[in-house]
Amino acid sequence: MDAGSFNSPSKSQSRNPLQEQLLQRRNSRENFDRFIPNRSAMDFDFAHYMLTEGRKGKENPLASSPAKEAYQKQLAEVFNMNRTRILAFKNKPPTPVELVPHEMSSFLPQSKPIKPRRHIPQSSEKTLDAPDILDDFYLNLLDWGSSNVLSIALGNTLYLWDATDGSTTELMTIDDENGPITSVRWAPDGRHIAIGLNNADVQLWDTVANRKLRTLQGGHRARVGSLDWNNHILTTGAMDGLIINNDVRVRSHIIETYRGHHREVCGLKWSASGQQLASGGNDNLLYIWDRSVASSNSPTQWLHRLEDHTAAVKALAWCPFQGNLLASGGGRGDECIKFWNTHTGACLNSVDTGSQVCSLLWNTNERELLSSHGFTQNQLTLWKYPSMVKIAELTGHTSRVLFMAQSPDGCTVASAAADETLRFWNVFGNPEVAKPTSKTNSEPFSNINRIR
Known part of the structure; x- marks a missing residue:
């Protein structure tokens, strides 16, 4: 082996860490610390002038003459004397190119404009007297129909308020022996x-003909505090714990009876699809009944029996933009709003509101939920869904806000409270596009006139 090969490291011999570090630093300086001028981006005529004549004029202004001043003015026009740099290290950025002609830009998809924040009035826009309204958490005495007429039960009398012209009419009065009225629901x-x-x-x-069509009897043994429609099926819930489906087209109107609650049924709501029914009771239970999965052996068996609430469940609201999402509210001993996946029965979220939840309404134009409350603030609270951040709190009622109803266009909310006032709130704003009122077929109710 010769000396040269002995002194030089072999290929398999590795460098020590200090050598590696020094090598990396040297490579880093070579790659990043050297600034190499770019000749293609430099103006050599301007550079020569600035290194010779241009600097002389600035250093000795007295040596300038009219001829030199004229010459410098001419150079300034050619070379743009406001420039100060002589060396250029990179090319100028290219001139922007219009990829799409201006006349074709209208065919491109436009970005969605930012929606301005909606103003929510903090006070009611209208207040009406509601004397003799029952201060009863378990009843449902207010509803707003698709023909823009509001119905409210005051004691033994049912009144109709036409939101179009503001007129009020008395539809019916029941005698003391059979009254008072405990629930109302528009078809x-x-x-x-x-x-x-x-x-x-x-x-x-029939509110147009102003006459009674028929009376459904024999199904319940106690007051009927909750009602809801599913096309021609009227579902009734009562203090006896029973839920009955009534076909109003036939004489023998009772077609199904749901048994699960053992105390008063105070909340009833059919889903938009008409397949699932939510029921809440004074037994703190929430049931989901599903017509599509009912077996032939047990057609009235519940789909889910939900026991999470710790007080009466009256407030129920199906989500307008997600068919299997249900919101429910608990009474004074619970004070929570809960959200449910009604396909699985899972509780998705629970929010402690700090007060009795009397009713719930979804905003049909935005992802928002409105709740009305009893003790202790007697307010309406608007929530952002799904974050459940409070957007606004509407105050004005001096007693618990027991009932709420929503106008057909989804913008205005009417609230009735134990302080015997009916207030109207423009809480949901104005819809972006006015939706034409759908003409509902009243044929299913035509047979009522022939039943005695």
């Missing part, structure tokens, strides 16, 4: 209305 056609009574009967009225 989908906005003409017929169901009225639940304290004597366990349910009356059906």
Whole structure:
């Protein structure tokens, strides 16, 4: 082996860490610390002038003459004397190119404009007297029909308030022996209305003809405090714990009976699809009944029995933009709003509101939920969904806000409270596009006139 090969490291021999570090630093300086001028981006005529004549004029201004001043002015026009740099290290950025001609820009998808923040009035826009309204958490005495007529039960009398012209009419008055009125619910056609009574009967009225069509009897044994429609099926819930589906087109109107609650049924809501029914009771239970999965052996078996609430469940609201999402509210011993996946029965979220939850309404134009409350603030609270951040709190009622109803266009909310006032709130703003009122077929109710 010769000396040269002995002194030089072999290929397999590795460098020590210090050598590696020094090598990396040297490579780093070579790659990043040297600034190499770019000749293609330099103006050599301007550079020569600035290094010779241009600097002389600035250093000795007295040596300038009229001829030199004229010459420098001419150079300034050619070379742009405001420049100070002689060396250029990179090319100038290229001139922007219009990829799409201006006349074709209208065919490109436009970005969505930022929606301005909606103003939410903090006070009601209208207040009406509601004397003799019952201060009863378990009843449902207010509803707003698709024909823009509001119905409210005050004691034994049902009044109709036409939101179009502001007129009020008295539809019916029940005698003390059978009253008071314990629930009201408009049919989908906005003409017929169901009225639940304290004597366990349910009356059906034609509000245009101003006459009673029939009375549903024999199903319940106690007052009917909750009602809801599913096309021609009227579902009734009562203090006896029973839920009954009534086909109003036939004489033998009772077609199904749901048994699960063992105390008063105070909340009833069908989903938009008409397949699932949510029921809440004074037994702190929430049931989901599903018509599509009911077996032939047990057609009225519940789909989910939910026990998370610790007080009466009256407030129920199906989400308008997600068919299997249900919001429910608990009474004074619970004070929570809960959200449910009604396909699985899972509780998605629970929010402690700090006060009794009397009713719930979804905003049909935005992802928002409105709740009305009892003790202790008697307010309406607007929530952003799903974050459940408070957007606004509407105050004005001096007693618990027991009932809420939403106008057909989804913008205005009416609230009735134990302080015997009916207030109107422009809480949901104005819809972006006015939706034409759908003409509901009233044919299912035509047979009522022939039933005695």
